[in-house]
Amino acid sequence: MNVTSGLNSMLAAADRILVIGCPGSGKSTLAKRLSRALDLTYISMDCEFYWLPGWRKRPRDEIDRFIAKAVAGERWIMDGTGLSSFHLRLPRAQAIIWLRPPRHVCLYGAISRALRYLGRNRPELPAGCPESLSLDALSYIWNFERDAVPLIEAALRDHAAGIAEHGPEMPILQLKSRRQMRELLDLLGRPA
Numbered sequence: 001m002n003v004t005s006g007l008n009s010m011l012a013a014a015d016r017i018l019v020i021g022c023p024g025s026g027k028s029t030l031a032k033r034l035s036r037a038l039d040l041t042y043i044s045m046d047c048e049f050y051w052l053p054g055w056r057k058r059p060r061d062e063i064d065r066f067i068a069k070a071v072a073g074e075r076w077i078m079d080g081t082g083l084s085s086f087h088l089r090l091p092r093a094q095a096i097i098w099l100r101p102p103r104h105v106c107l108y109g110a111i112s113r114a115l116r117y118l119g120r121n122r123p124e125l126p127a128g129c130p131e132s133l134s135l136d137a138l139s140y141i142w143n144f145e146r147d148a149v150p151l152i153e154a155a156l157r158d159h160a161a162g163i164a165e166h167g168p169e170m171p172i173l174q175l176k177s178r179r180q181m182r183e184l185l186d187l188l189g190r191p192a
Contacts (some may be wrong), residue, residue: 024107025101034188055130093170118132
């Protein structure tokens with residue numbers, strides 16, 4: 001979908017939106033801004049579901065319980081790709097915004113964020129999880145299109161096939177640049 005094509009009606013009709021993409025792509029920043037523009041509750045998967053102080057990961061069953069409770073809400077925007085929870089989130093989502101900028105943009109975003117918050121908590125993380133950046137994280141970002149994107153596409157395809165007989169396809173808006181993200185925010189800021 002083009003950023004301007006049917007954008008206002010798609011987002012105005014969506015009470016539950018997923019923002020997915022590579023680390024460093026701008027998911028949290030965009031989701032927080034959209035939550036204000038669309039008056040939706042902002043949910044950060046990293047902060048609210050995954051991590052305990054000291055970067056300890058919650059047990060999977062606890063994560064799933066928290067996600068199931070959150071997606072039962074009527075109006076929200078959630079940032080985080082989390083393939084292992086698509087089965088809980090996709091059935092409730094009404095639109096997906098998939099951030100797909102080039103890898104150098106994601107690397108720059110992750111590195112600049114790490115430098116800005118190094119040793120401190122950024123707002124999208126729970127207390128006790130200071131910002132850091134590892135070679136594993138950089139490698140994950142570098143290989144995201146090769147390794148994660150086929151899994152995301154398969155999950156979205158499987159979900160679409162499962163609901164095809166029940167109603168219209170869920171809109172997926174792919175944004176491939178910071179410029180497109182700014183255009184989206186600008187369009188929502190304009191009076192109808």
